[in-house]
Amino acid sequence: MTPPLADALDGRLIVSCQAPPGDPMRHTDTLVRMTLAAQAGGAAAVRVNDPEVVAAAVAAADLPVIGLWKDGDSGVLITPTVRHALALVDAGAAVVAADATARPRPDGSTFADLVGAVHAAGALVMADVSTFDEGREAAARGADFVGTTLSGYVPGSPVQSAPDLDLVAGLAAAIDVPVIAEGRIATPEQAARALRAGALSVVVGTAITAPTALTRAFASALTP
Ligand SMILES: CC(=O)N[C@H](C=O)[C@@H](O)[C@H](O)[C@H](O)COP(=O)(O)O
DSSP, rough: OOOOOOOOHHHHHHHHHHHHHHHHTHHHHHHHHHHHHHHHHTOOOEEEEEEHHHHHHHHHHHHHEEEOOSSSSSOOOOOOOOHHHHHHTTTTSSSSEOOSSSSOOTTSOOHHHHEEEEEOOOOEEEOSSHHHHHHHHHHTTTOOOOEOOOTSSTTTTTOOOOOOOHHHHHHHHHSSOOEEEEEEESHHHHHHHHTTOOOEEEOOOOOOOOOHHHHHHHHHTTTO
């Protein structure tokens, strides 16, 4: 069944308002300001890391918040356990984004366990996958959205500088669950192409909300 939230996301942009550890932008008020800027610019939703930032974004903005909680040093990092997922629901996330790759989760739970817990708590789940098989499996396990977030970041998926629009198209043709294109979408044209490939909506992070990474790209291009 398609959730009503899918109607609000259909054909629209989701902005990922995150900053990596150690980045000067990793500051709750700053990330809330990014969220408000995304809202002012016409985003349909935001994707936000950490329960504290999720709660602050939910309080400040009038947009659905897709929450994730990146934790750990290796393996499954994006919302690795049921405890992390439920903390995001408590913080007000409309959707919990979680790693749905085939790798073991640190609490021994399955992705289906996480889906069941989040649904029971009243929120939806976005499965972050790296391959076609993972996307199909996540849909079968009850994910409400499947995102191509982890393609290129997990062994077994193709490393490339462009977005993985083949994965978007393959999943969109094969599963009933809406597909969200995410990862390395760097221009408005690429975002539009992702929709034409079959995505319900498109997440853009670095190209909009990462001044440190963007500055680094310009600065290094000027270095002889
Ligand atoms: C792989 C991983 O951990 N991705 C994270 C997921 O939340 C974020 O670091 C990305 O910025 C996000 O997916 C948006 O992608 P891009 O910044 O390429 O537009």
